[in-house]
Amino acid sequence: MNNASEAPLYRNPGAAIEDRVADLLGRMTLEEKIAQLHAAWLKLSPDGNHQWRVADFAQRTTGISIDTLLEHGLGQITRPLGTHTVDPEEGVRALNELQRRMVEETRLGIPVMSHEECLVGLMIKDATLFPAPLNYAATWNPALVEQVGEVIGQQARSIGCHQGLAPVLDVSRDPRWGRTEETLGEDPYLVGVMGYRYVKGLQGEQRDLLATLKHFAGHSASEGGRNHAPVHVGPREFNDVFLLPFEMAVKLADAGSVMPAYHDIDGIPCHADRDLLTGTLREKWGFDGLIVADYAGVNLLYTHHGVARDEASAAAMSFNAGLDIELPGHECALHLKEALARGEITEDTIDTIVRRVLATKFRLGLFERPYADPDKVELRGEGASRVAYQAAVESAVLLCNDGTLPLNVETTSKLAVIGPTPNDPLALLAGYSFPVHLINAGEHAGAAMATPLQALRARFGDARVVYAKGCDVIEARSQGAPVYPGDVEMDDAINEARASLISTSREHIADAVHAAKNADVAVVFVGDLAGLFQSGTVGEGSDTDSLDLPGVQQALLEAVVATGTPTVVVLTGGRPYNLGGLEDKVAGEIMAFAPGEGGADALADLLTGTVNFSGRLPLSVPKSAGAVPYVYNHKLKSAGTPIAFHFGSRYPFGFGLSYTRFEYRGLECKQHEVPIEGGTVELQFEIENVGSRAGTEVVQMYVRDRLASTVRPVRELKGFARVSLEPGVRGKVTMTIPVDMLNFSDEHGNRIVEPGEFEVMVGSSSRDIHLRATVIVVGDGARILPRNWRMLSASSVALDETMSQPDAADSVVAS
Known part of the structure; x- marks a missing residue:
């Protein structure tokens, strides 16, 4: 040198x-x-x-x-x-x-x-x-x-x-x-x-x-x-x-x-x-x-x-x-x-x-x-674990609840924990986690982390929790298929069916039925095992042709529900699945996705009501694979017929329940006409926690362009905020949307905003709209946006006429 x-x-x-x-x-x-x-x-x-x-x-x-x-x-x-x-x-x-x-x-x-x-x-x-x-x-x-x-x-x-x-x-x-x-x-x-x-x-x-x-x-x-x-x-x-x-x-x-x-x-x-x-x-x-x-x-x-x-x-x-x-x-x-x-x-x-x-x-x-x-080297610590837990607890979505949840730790004499996933730590992990990635590399895959079964036993005691697996998703984890389409000759790929790793055995469902019959409540954990290239049921290269639960999990769930014991379903995995018509028969359903190492404690805390649900769906749950493609921001004619029974979603984008209820009222539009150049839509409304528990509502703002030079979606998300309220407390929410965000692309690839009427909708999901207003964008013609156009809306809340909450993980978050 x-x-x-x-x-x-x-x-x-x-x-x-x-x-x-x-x-x-x-x-x-x-x-x-x-x-x-x-x-x-x-x-x-x-x-x-x-x-x-x-x-x-x-x-x-x-x-x-x-x-x-x-x-x-x-x-x-x-x-x-x-x-x-x-x-x-x-x-x-x-x-x-x-x-x-x-x-x-x-x-x-x-x-x-x-x-x-x-x-x-x-x-x-x-x-x-x-x-x-x-x-x-x-x-x-x-x-x-x-x-x-x-x-x-x-x-x-x-x-x-x-x-x-x-x-x-x-x-x-x-x-x-x-x-x-x-x-x-x-x-x-x-x-x-x-x-x-x-x-x-x-x-x-x-x-x-x-x-x-x-x-x-x-x-x-x-x-x-x-x-x-x-x-x-x-x-x-x-x-x-x-x-x-x-x-x-x-x-x-x-x-x-x-x-x-x-x-x-x-x-x-x-x-x-x-x-x-x-x-x-x-x-x-x-x-x-x-x-x-x-x-x-x-x-x-x-x-x-x-x-x-x-x-x-x-x-x-x-x-x-x-x-x-x-x-x-x-x-x-x-x-x-x-x-x-x-x-x-x-x-x-x-x-x-x-x-x-x-x-x-x-x-x-x-x-x-x-x-x-x-x-x-610093890969672990209390701070990192807290963030992982918080992400898990804030992301679980409560889809339905007949009042069985939250589970009462004091009065529940016997809890049946059932399913192929509650005692498998890998069921809490996504495909790009290190333990799951090892499976396709042919190495041992283990994860030293708590499982939901362990977390529930810690809260209820071993004597009051009975576990029955009922079935497997995959009986033995192993390497999957070739990585890329083209790595196998197409004729061979079509003509030589590869044996699926997914289990079809029903021999242990009877054990699950017995456990459910002798319990006050059955909590059934079903869903995916992530794995790359068909070493699992979801993940890179692990595509599917169905939105039914993989393997015989549907049969297991049907057998447990048939016992008459109140049944709560916890779905973990990497995509939304349907319950084959059992949605109206279960006592509750939770979509937890892949909650990571903090997922076991997060789910136990949510199930027992130690914390409240605040997660909302980031994607719709199509009624079936026949409804695909389905997204909430579709075009008006997407259904194909006036009444398409296979189209749509039972649980739409933005949906989620909690252990309390919220009411919306009093929408005020600061300006009904806003200029196309530099204009901002500003709305205010009240939201009140009318339930008996503290909770967090995710307020969502959607917009529809009523008349445009190209076909526009039925609605599009333009703003959101997490609003945390104690029982009986009201908050005044202010949301602002730059006119720039009302843009779409023209034939030259430019982002443009056109003058005209826009319907603004405030709701708790893309389907559940509670307040509406009309705003008119005023201008002489379409405006081409500059490179640095305004991309973000903002939101704040004032509680009982107090100052706005800061942008923090446990309060209102500007979107």
Whole structure:
């Protein structure tokens, strides 16, 4: 290495980043530039004896030695602690050894960036296990979601992670899709608000950890809810529904990275779509971060999509479109010299991309602080556990209750806990949690966390709780199917049926019936076991063709309900399921999604009334798979016929009950006419807790455009607030909506607002509307919005004429 007196400009931390980049780029060979454009997927070792991580879906064969691969440097290292089970301190030492090699043994000493999955917590051994993103959204509490991001970000920094592959901003459109559990629901505004707050929390004020927005874009609208399938959406719907959350996260939270999706739209794969990656993201929105490939997404351009002839062409196609780094490995990027020789890419284009990569590394401070301290790894703590519990308790949704809930700990003499999931900690976890991810890697999957059965026994006592499993969802967890459509010849995939892992045995249902008959109340836990690529019933690659409970769980539930014992259903998992007509026969139903490590105590506290329900559905529960696609913000003609019995949702978007009741009254509109330029709709109304318990209502504001130049949805969410009230207390809620938020896309892709009448609706769900008003937007014609248009509504509440509550997790949250 050079002496300090001879240090080149790029090693001067006081120099401007653009000058450091220019100096370093000018010193680099073509091989050193290309090395910055890809990652390596290795099993790292503290002694430097690193091994390949070989997988069927990515990095099948290496064709190059590790020493040769690392000779010229490296852009990123893929999941150094999350690739396999390793003690975190040992993993940091191994990462430091790789970093030492990059800094001390390569010619220019360029440090490597490290990325990890972090959607539901850092996906490594011993990290806090947070609830699923559906739970985040079900809290309707952006401040709490930001806290979740902060905790995950702190844990990521402690292991030397520089980029987290989250959040998922796909807008749910078909719950049959296995990745529904990863979404923040079906409304683009709710997804955008929760998503940008997660990004703010994860990145922190210094933006020294990059969040990664994925999957850009429209991935959730795949044919039939099938993973990777093509997406068929028009440009207006694409912009208004699927791009909006990404635009919000880029502009409101300065997101550091974006990951394109696997699918194609109208025949153009996202990884090769220059209009999307460069035209929209960089040029139109002003995004200045890194675009990183989804794993093997570049490779798929020639192996599956068939739009590139080989690895070199695939690399050229992606990097020309706007990609910065190939993940998880190097399969295509190493062929860029061949693409360059064939004229498929220019060195100027490569230089432009390398500048962005180097600028990011300088901005993150990697050259000055390349190593993590293994003695300061922090993955657990009371604060993190409290946030995980709070996210679980605020996200459970009470769908129905005949008065059986809350359960009385003092007077219940016998409680039957029944079902395949209450004694399985994995049933509380989403697919991108580390224990579940291990299943498909062929490693042992365990989770040292409480189960609902244990939590209920702790409250009622062992003697008063009887447990009967009744059936299994999956009898033995094992690796699943091939990862990508195309990894198996299509004729083979169609003609050779794969045996399902889902259990069909009913031999233990009689035990559950016996337990229920001898109990005061039966609490039946049913739902999913998350697992990737058909190693579970939900998760990436674990799609379904039905919204019936997997396996024989419906038969179990029917048998328990038939005993006449009041039956409460607790549904956990990654998508909404129907109860086959039992919704009118059960005593209560709770949708808890995948509540994470705090889920057991959260559910026990909610069931016994220690805390009140405040979660609201972030997506509708379609009546059946035949009702799909169904979302609340559909077009008027979506039902197809005047009365379509299969259309719609029993429990709609935004719905949820609690142990108290709220009344709405007195809607006042401050201005019935607002200007199209800079105008704001301001509404006030009263809400009162008319029940006997303290509770939190989620107030929701919807808007309908009565006359527009294109067909508009029947209603769209534009604002919301959590309002916490003691019994008998009233609050005056003020909600403001910028006129900019009444926009939609025109034929040129511009966001426009048109003058005219808008119906404004206040309700407790998208169906349960309590107050209405009409507002007229006044202007001479349609207004094209500027780049930095006003994207957020705001809300506040005054209790008994007092000051407004602050924006906090336990009070009103501005949306």
